[in-house]
Amino acid sequence: MRVVIIGNGVAGIEAAITVRNREPTWSVTIVSEESDHFFSRTALMWVHTGQLSHACIEPHERDLYARMGFERVRARAVGLDTAARRVFLAGGLAPLPYDRLLIAAGSRPRPGPWPGADLRGVGHFVTHQDLAWLEAEVHGGPSRGGPPPRPDAHLSATADDSPYRPRPVAARGGARAPAVIGGGLIGIEAVEVLVAAGLRPTFFIREDWFWPMALDPRESAWIAERMGEHGVDVRLGENVEALVGDDRLQRVRTDRGEVDCDLCVVAIGVVPNTDWLRADRGEPYRSGGQPVKLDARGGVEVDEGLTSSVDGVFAAGDCASVPWYDGVRRPEQLWYTARDQGRVAGRRLCGDTALYARGVWYNSAKLMDVEYTTAGLVSVGVPDERNWFYEERGAVRSTTRIVLSGERVVGFNLLGRRWDHEVLVRWIEEHRSLDYVLAHLTEASFDTELVPPLEVPARGVELDGPAPTVIDGGMPAMVV
Amino acid sequence: MDQQGQNGLMRTFREPWRSRGALAYVVAALLTGFYVVLYWTEWLTPAAVALGLRSKWLLYGALYSVAMVGGAAYYLRHHGNSRYNRVRIAVNVGVQVALAFLLPLIMPLFGGPEAYLSYFWPLSYDKLWPSTLSSLPVYLALYFIVGSLLVAPLLAYRYGKRWYCSWVCGCGGLANTFGDPWRHLTASSTRSWRFEKVSVHTVMFVAVLTTFLLVLDAATDGATGTFHWLVAGGQWWSVKQLYGLVVGAILAGVVGVGFYPLFGPRLWCRNFCPMAAMLGLFQKLGRFRIAVKKDMCISCGNCTTYCEMGIDVRSYAQSNQSFTRAACVGCGMCAHVCPRGVLRLENAPREQADKARVRLPVVDL
Known part of the structure; x- marks a missing residue:
């Protein structure tokens, strides 16, 4: 049995380990454009600051692949032939045959929709390659922990529109006036690493308060206050209109004016990394057989068993649109759900009928x-x-x-x-x-020892009405 | 204000002196050289006398206290936003200055012995040797016997070995203050764990055996001794001398502190300290554990990286496993640096150890 897994992230690696623990003799091949080793993406920010090295954020020792007998291919997958059961690879590599396939390709950063989003000095903070770019802009290069092993091994087998291509560097360690666009988790992480580097970023947030998906205005005001204390210029309710510069970024133009910048991290969300699955995209992309069905968000549509519309093809992690409690399919872009999905997908690859069901959020x-x-x-x-x-x-x-x-x-x-x-x-x-x-x-309570416990007033706290929400139609108003 | 998590971000791998740059080697050479001079020469004695101290050992105690106070300032600047960290370091530095410097300095002025009350057997390997006990006043002999054989193990059973290794012990105290900048350099590989298990228990065995042989000698033959002599390097050594040289001087001092900037500050505690090994066994049987919050770990590796004992905390956290490792000194740094608040040090009764799993993400047919 030949199992192929596209993606070396948490869903992919958990699936691979699950398969190997059950089936010692099956061939398991992991295709990854981004990295040789599975790493914790949520920890990239600490590699930037220097709190952790690349080796630190790898949850397994580096002999995992050899020990488990996983084949590794550092190349971009550029399409599927679901009839002949093979994965096309970039760089003229021979197509990879499979009997069962798991798509665990994760997310890619949502590109900025404004003019100038491709200027030098503009980038994201999602991939290994994004990290290398931001390290180069801010610090001039990686920390003493060094770069990850074989950072460029995929460059002979990639594509022009790949999110894993190295990004051209503008400032080479000289960035002095950075900006961050997008008031979510990746945005505040970018802000935090810039603050840690001694810079005072401008933080453009489209909404009226930071992270309205999760926080109400009172909660958010505290976070904005903390950012202010660290010298961050938090711009609420300000819409970016263009990134301006000739070759290099020079200014961010918004509906309120212009701000001089030499570096800009665009953090306006991520989208399922599934473009390569779309048919008829032209070179180097190829396809054959019945295409895997994607939903409107670009996620691979799967059922409770993480099975796609095509027999023998499964999907897990950020790129999979799984059924939520209301029956609607959406991607779940969380670390622990990707891990759970990877484990269920691993069971599926073994031929089990395991089901994935997300509990209370x-x-x-x-x-x-x-x-x-x-x-x-x-x-x-x-x-x-x-x-x-x-x-x-x-x-x-x-x-x-x-x-x-x-x-x-x-x-x-x-x-x-x-x-x-x-x-x-x-x-x-x-x-x-x-x-x-x-x-x-x-x-x-899970406070650490010696922290005085929270004492809440039993009475006297007025109940407020509904909290403001920015979600319209995205999430259903129902009780789990 | 108490924020429990890390305060700001550490620039560890961007500071060469903390990440095996040239300066780290220079500091290691200086520290190693200092211990060679301290143990095998009398060069420090004139300086001690000039300062009004009776011996080089009191000068060492003074320098040790200064290093701990200075290191504590560094530690509190980096991790002082947690109450556990603040209280623990204050107690540890206080114990060092009061019991391991001031008291030995002052007691002889009132006709008492120069006794180091914060060090127990088998770390202070000669504390239970018949020759030591017979030289001490009865109350002190009892203090060390009861402290070493009864109180220390009982407290380790109840609260974990941290009560000693991270709150009282001077070796641990120096590691957590002066040595704090290098705590991430402790190896956390499986290989290093295998080495630790063999080496630390071997030293513990030798420490117990040495004491046993000396007691046996005292019981059978009094002062002259027959059992504790052995041959090494073509000449006769007493077990006493050999243990003192290899464990007391080379491993605890020269290697243990000298290699701080290269291999982390708990090299001695983790691999060689007989007291840590012994208390670790009681800890393993006892109530102390690190509780893991289920399914919240993001595998970032902060806990494993900043564990000074080289425990792969992440491997437990990401598999939802609350755990007790014999090596853990309970410094609390894993819980402190965890960005998701997944870890908590606890002295939990055994029956509370594992609650039933509530969330059922996988329906298995």
Whole structure:
């Protein structure tokens, strides 16, 4: 049996390990344009600052591929022939035959829609190659941890529109006036690494407050305040219209004026990395047989078993559009769901009938130095919504927001303290009331030792109405 | 304000002196040279006397305290936004200055012995030797016997070996203050773990055996001794002398501190300290553990990188496994640098160790 996995990310590698643990003799080939070794993409920011090296962010020792008997191909996949069951590769490499195929190609950065988005000095912060570009712009090169092994091994087998091509560098260590566009998680990570390099970035956010997908204006104001304290010029509600320069970036033009810049990180989201699956794209792309069905967002449409529209072809991770609790398919661009999907896909590749079912939503993040935990339905709009909000300003600063649908607690949005989401999720599943949750809140605490516990007032906190939401039609207003 | 996570970002791999640049080798050579001079010459004695200190060892204690205080300032600047870190370092530095410098300095002025009360057997390998015990006042002999054989293991069982290795011990204290800039240099490979398991338990065995032979000698033959002599390098050595040279001077001092800038500050604690090995066994049986929050790890590697004992914390975190490793000294840095708050140090009762898994992402047919 020949298993081929497109993608060396968390979904791909978990699937490969799952297959190998079950089937010691099968051939398992991992195709990756980006990197020799599986790494934690969420940790790229610390490689930039110098807090971690490339080796640090690789979760397995480097002999994993040899030990597990995985074949590795550093090349761009440029199409599928689902009839003849083979993957086309760039650079004149022979097509790769498969019996079962997993597409785990992840995301690629959404390109800036403005004029000048391809100027030198403009880039993203998603891939290894983006990191190398931003390191070159800000620091003049990688840290003493060095570059990743064989950073250019894919260049003989890539394509002009690949997100993994090295980006031309404008400032070569001399960037002094950076800008970041896009008020989401990648945006604030870019801001954080620029601050760590001693720079004072301008942060353009289209919305009226930072990260409205997750935070309400009060919560967001705290994060904006923290950024301000670090010298970040946070521009809220400002729309970028063009990036201006002759060859190199010189200014960002917005609906409010112009700002001089010599570096710009575009962080306006990611899209499924599936362009190469579309038929009739012209050289070097090729296709054959029934194409794999993509949805409107570009994700590979899969069922609960992560099976695509084509027999023997599965998809997992960021590039897969999986059914959500409301039945609508969307990509889930999260680390832990990609890992879970990779494991289910691995079982599928072995011929099992494992199913993937996402439970109650939860996630965590760190925004500057403020830790964030969320669970359930927050900032999406729920029927008869009310919000219980408490701001703590003592030895610890924190905010606690509990979202109610009628009398039932359906969501938590928590900043500044550490929480065990397992307990929060259990309360949501158990249909707990606000009184119950407030009385038991310390059970969900995951604060480090010696941190004084959160004391919430039992009474006297007015319930607010629905939290403002920017989501229209994207997420359903329903209770899980 | 208490922020639990890391405060700002460390530039570790962009600072050559912290990432094996030329300066790191210079510092290592100077430290190694200092220990050679300290152990095998009397060059420091005149300086000690000039400062009004009775011996080079008191001068060493003073320098040690200064290094810890200076290192503590560095540590608090980088990690001082966590209350656990602040309290722990304050206690550790306080113990060093009070019990390992001031008290030995002052006690003889009042006719007492120059006793180092924060060091127990088997780290302080001669504390339970018959010759040492018989030279001490009874209350001190009892203090070291009860402390070494009863209190230390009991506390390790209840709170983990961190009570000693990260709150009291001077070796650990120097590692966590003066040595903090190099904590990420500890190897975390499987190979280094294999070496550690063999070496640290071997030293523990030799320490216990040495003490046992000396006690046996004292019990059978008094002062002259017959059991503890052995041949090494073509001449007769006492086990005492040999252990003191190899473990006490070379491994704990020259290698243990001298190699800080190249191999991390816990080289001694992890690979050679008999006390760490012994308390590790009680820790393994006891209540201390690092709790892992389920399915929240992003495999970033901060915990593994900044673990000074070379434990691959990430491998446990990403497999949702709360764990107790004998090596863990409970410095708390893994929990501190975790960007998702996945880890927490706990003294949990055993039965609470693993709750049932709630989320069921995979439906298996």
